[in-house]
Amino acid sequence: MNSFIPTTLQTEPEIKERVMPRITMREAISQALWEEMERDENVFIMGEEVGVWGGTYAVTKGFYDHFGPKRVRDTPIAEAAIIGAAIGAALTGLRPVAELMTINFAFAAMDHIVNEAAKLRYMFGGQFTIPMVIRTPGGGGRQLGATHSQTPDAIFAHFPGLKVVAPGTPEDAKGMLKSAIRSDDPIMFIEHATLYQVRGEVPEEEYTIPLDKAKIHRPGSDVTLVTYSKMLEKSTQAAEELAKDGIEVEIVDLRCLRPLDMEPVLASFKKTNRAVIVEEGWRSYGVGAEVSSRIYEGAFDYVDSPIQRVAQKEVPLPYNRNLEQMALPQVEDVIKAVKEVL
């Protein structure tokens, strides 16, 4: 609260703007975990180095000392056991938040994610409930080489039975992680490793954000730009550049890949008649392919220009910094694609 202004003169948005702290994505995620663990005894964390180490991205720093080894469980380096045991614990009514050190290691647990977590409820005729969250950082740009830099989000979004969430701002990360922990379904919660340091405004009061709603991140009238996670940052930079030339880009942040909320995308597209989809993963069979196809299906009469996709080059990510950056989608690629559809 700003003490210089009498309370009676403060309008709601002003108050919000003044008191909302700017915290990092890391802090936002950490707060969500902490608050949910304080709220519900059944919530616990398990994963590699989540405890004594404090999390390899320091998200769970201080948790071990506060919550103890029962609720902050270091595991062996054994991803199938981590996810499998989380499923089993969830079946008994606990609410595990299982951390995979990177999404690249999810492949070692793929059977448990897609064959068990995603299917057990259906396969046993609705008898089972699996309230679990798989938290996992992904993405490239840190010179970690081909096996540690992938953005395979679309693969997980392929499977009915899973929910896939990938927030792009600290506010969304906190609110959506809380919703994920409270959800009774298995959820892949994908964090981008290069967003942990990014700051944003986060409400101080308790809040949650639903797991099935895309959001207009930046209003505009000329082009609809659909994106999520790390590419929200690059797309916003591109939109700011384009605004200097008088091009107003409307950015839709998907936030969830499954379920995919096409409503704001289609509403925006019917206004702009032009779309660019920006994703960090590979173009083939990717998020852009899905979203553009759904735009063609849902708003074909509104199409004024072929929809453009910006995505990663079709190569395993190289170690060399220049080569890696060449492979990843850049602000210039987004600008170019927007100009292409105009």
Place this chain on the structure above:
Amino acid sequence: MDKNEYLDIYHQMVLIRRVEERAAELYQQGKIGGFLHLYIGQEAVSTGLISARKPQDPVITAYRDHGVAINVGISAKQVMAELLGKATGISKGKGGSMHMADADKNYWGGHAVVGAHLPIAAGLALGDQYRSTDGVTICMFGDGATNIGFFHEAVNLSKVWNLPVLWVTENNKYGMGTSIERASAVSEIRQKAEGYGITNARVDGMNVIEVRQAAEEYLEHVRSGNGPFFLEAVTYRYRGHSMGDPERYRQKDEIEKWQQEDPIGIFRTFLLKEKIAASEELDEVEEQVEVETQEAIEFAEASPEPAPEELFTHIYAD
């Protein structure tokens, strides 16, 4: 055990046998689809184990799961209806032969990917440990499952976390058509538990009384806070891996030799020899099973198919 308990065990074993023999016929008639893995020959393992279990003990097994389903108390009707894919099946016709479970009975399936349920079993055990309740998870799996990574990750974790789980390998000598000698570095599976520092034992899996006694002892061992226990039950399956198995990998005389050790025959002889039951009483159980199985088939055949809208139910809880 009192007489009724003995007779109940006999009833369960014969029921598993007859339900499966009839299921094989229905499969051949095209009334059961997909895969059908019969438990025939191995009835003593599951029956002995489950008879020693307390209701708070979670149970989980692999895809050869009809026997366990009957042992935990799922009715022959619900089993048969699931095999026929009917709405009245225990998994509403959505799971089939390999996916039978009953959450109300603390029975968690029925898992079709070899070894994948072992990490889940560790999680079920974690549930009890976390809440300080005294359930012991019983996890059954074949010898073939002990060669896959899931097994090693789960068994290791159970020891590291001192989880209340009884691992039971049903060593029936073959992983599909590959004999244990051709697939596993050791043929005595319990040796694998040694590598993880887990106390273990080997039992005659064709003798239901021995299995039961072992289960009682080792469940108590785990319940007392001693961490996981590993039990190897040596058994044999009389039928192929699944229906349609050409069985080129074993000789008829090997099967015949094991049929001399039929678990139902062994138990029947025991009951007569110990004068626990008279021959007529056991015949009566068998006749009762005959009726029960026939009724199950009639129930399943008369049951409705799942409604088309069921296609879209049970995907998510929220």
